[in-house]
Amino acid sequence: MSLPASTENVPSSLLHVNFCGISFQNPLILASGILGTSGALLKKAASSGLGGVTTKSVGPRPRYGYLNPSVIEIGPGTCLNAVGLANPGIMEFVSEIPAAKASGVPIIMSVFGSSGEEYKRVAMAAQDAGVDAIEMNISCPHAKVSSIGASAKLTHDTVSTVKNSVKIPIFVKLNPNVTNLIEIGMAAEDGGADAVVAINTIRGMAIDIHARKPILFNQSGGVSGKSIKPMAVKAVFDLYKALSIPVIGCGGIFSAEDVVEFMLAGASAVQLGTVFMHGWEIVDSIKHGLIAYCNQYSIPSIGKIIGKAHEEVV
Numbered sequence: 001m002s003l004p005a006s007t008e009n010v011p012s013s014l015l016h017v018n019f020c021g022i023s024f025q026n027p028l029i030l031a032s033g034i035l036g037t038s039g040a041l042l043k044k045a046a047s048s049g050l051g052g053v054t055t056k057s058v059g060p061r062p063r064y065g066y067l068n069p070s071v072i073e074i075g076p077g078t079c080l081n082a083v084g085l086a087n088p089g090i091m092e093f094v095s096e097i098p099a100a101k102a103s104g105v106p107i108i109m110s111v112f113g114s115s116g117e118e119y120k121r122v123a124m125a126a127q128d129a130g131v132d133a134i135e136m137n138i139s140c141p142h143a144k145v146s147s148i149g150a151s152a153k154l155t156h157d158t159v160s161t162v163k164n165s166v167k168i169p170i171f172v173k174l175n176p177n178v179t180n181l182i183e184i185g186m187a188a189e190d191g192g193a194d195a196v197v198a199i200n201t202i203r204g205m206a207i208d209i210h211a212r213k214p215i216l217f218n219q220s221g222g223v224s225g226k227s228i229k230p231m232a233v234k235a236v237f238d239l240y241k242a243l244s245i246p247v248i249g250c251g252g253i254f255s256a257e258d259v260v261e262f263m264l265a266g267a268s269a270v271q272l273g274t275v276f277m278h279g280w281e282i283v284d285s286i287k288h289g290l291i292a293y294c295n296q297y298s299i300p301s302i303g304k305i306i307g308k309a310h311e312e313v314v
Ligand SMILES: Cc1cc2nc3c(=O)[nH]c(=O)nc-3n(C[C@H](O)[C@H](O)[C@H](O)COP(=O)(O)O)c2cc1C
Pocket: 031, 032, 033, 034, 056, 057, 071, 079, 081, 083, 085, 110, 137, 140, 173, 199, 200, 201, 223, 224, 225, 226, 228, 250, 251, 252, 253, 271, 272, 273, 274, 275
C-alpha cells in the first residue's frame, strides 16, 4: 500500500464508524488492560489518534493481581500474560473517568465481578461516572471470570442482569477458550448484549528449560499478539455470520492490512493491545494505511467493507 503523506485533505467521514449509537472517528480502539489504568493514560492513548479507548478491567474491590513475571514476550510480537486483573476497584477508579473523558473520544469501561450482581454494581457506577459503554469481561483466561464466558447459561444470565440495570450499550468480551464460541456469542446476544468483542487472550504457558518450571508467577496465562490473529479473524467471521449485533475484532492487529482483514471478516471496529509495546506511533501509520486502502479501491467510507468477505463465500 502506498501511504498518503498526510491525512489533512482526507474527508473526516472516510474512517468514521458508528455502531450501538456511538460515533467513533476511526475504527481503532485501545483494548482493555493495555495501559488503560488511569485517566491520564487513557487520555495519552487517545491523543495518539485512536477512535476510542477501553479501560483496564475494573472490579467491585481492589485487587493486587499476580506477582511478576506477569507479562513476557514469547516470540516476535507475541506475549504471554497473567496480570490477574490487578485494579484499584470501581469506587477508586470512577475518579479517573473525568480525565479520560477530556480526551473527547468514547470511553468504554471494562468491568468484571464474581456474580451478576457484582457486574451490575460495577457497571452502574461506571455508567454514573459518564462512560459511553460497558464492556463485560467474562473471558480473562487466568481468572475466575472465564468460567462465566465458558457457559452459555451463565453468560446469558450475567449479561441480562447488567442489561436490565444500565441504559448505555453493553459489549461482551468473549472467551476464546471454549468449544463453541458461537453458542456463547448467541447467549450474550439473547441476554441483551449490544455488541460482542472477539477475542480475549488464548490460554498458554511457557517453561524455563534451565529452571525447569513455568516462567509466569501464575504458571499459565493468556497469549496475545501476532500468533493469535488467525484464530481471532475466524472468530469474528463466524460470529458475524451467526449474530445480528456488531462484532468488535481483537487479536494480533499490527497493521492497516490486519484491520482491513478483520473488517472484511465482519468487524465494525477493532481493538489493539500488544502492538502498543512498540509505542503509540503505530496508530498514525495504521490510519494512513487505511486511507490508502480506501483510495486504492475507491471506497467512500471504511464502514462499507464490513463483512464483505462473506459475499465471496458460496
Ligand atoms: C498485559 C495484558 C493485560 C490484559 N488485561 C486485560 C484486561 O484487564 N481485560 C480484558 O478484557 N482483556 C485484557 N487483555 C486482553 C487484551 O485486551 C486483548 O483481548 C488481547 O491482548 C488480544 O489483543 P492483542 O493481540 O491486540 O493484544 C490483556 C492483554 C494483555 C497483553
